[in-house]
Amino acid sequence: MPISRETILTALHARLSTLPATALRGEVLPERVPTDGLLILRDGEPGKPEVTLSPLRYHYQHRAEIEAVVQGIDRDAAFDTLTASIGATIAADRTLGGLCDWVEAEAPRPVDLPVEGTASLKAAVIPVVLHYSTADPLA
Template identity: 70%
Template sequence: MPTPRETILEALADLLRTVPHVPVLRGEVLPERIPPSGLMILRDGNPGEPGVTLSPLMYHYQHRAELEVIVQTGEERDARFDRLIGRIGAAIAADRTLRGRCDWLEAEAPEPVDLPVEGAASIKAAIVPIILHYATSDALA
């Protein structure tokens, strides 16, 4: 049986897959080719140190997952990137508890960078920190 952390991360990946035409990978290496619509790679991130309540014993996490957002196209690259970030924000706003799997979900602002690629269209990429608030009775879960 998966841990609450894994259940929440998989639910987040499923939520991100609702963004049309943009593949979502989970913890994978950057592929050699980026689809024209863009690409998202969800990294597990860091659950951090939990807050603890003792009666009943609960561990309260503010888990920082990372979403890599990548667009590589010669035409309208900046506009495509902006639309993709907007779609991600809309998907998150539509389900901030991942259907009750976590207490709250929030995305922080991305910091886009332009990466030149020799012999190909440049890449626009950003890491979008996504904070997952949840509680569990097992510190290892």
């Protein structure tokens, strides 16, 4: 069975779902951030592939994004713990069970977002580069 982008993104979401934070995929930011934090996986862009011809293969460096959000008094420590757990989860299996050639997260750029009437949010987009090959660019 050919490997598809959807299969790879589903596998990445499944890995993120093992973390204590709530992991969503393609959802809008909810009104309340769970105590353990929130992760939203965005499909991102597959980009333009490199092509080899014998056999025909399309080699992608797909850039997905994880939005990581924490809230509360100790949000700096919570954010650090959350991002470290994302890194550890990705490092534990950089091929997503053989679906990818390599998976690598890039450093986040955290920002504090004030919320009226409650504790501020600390959030960042964490780019994740998925290196994979497929025989069909529409797969």
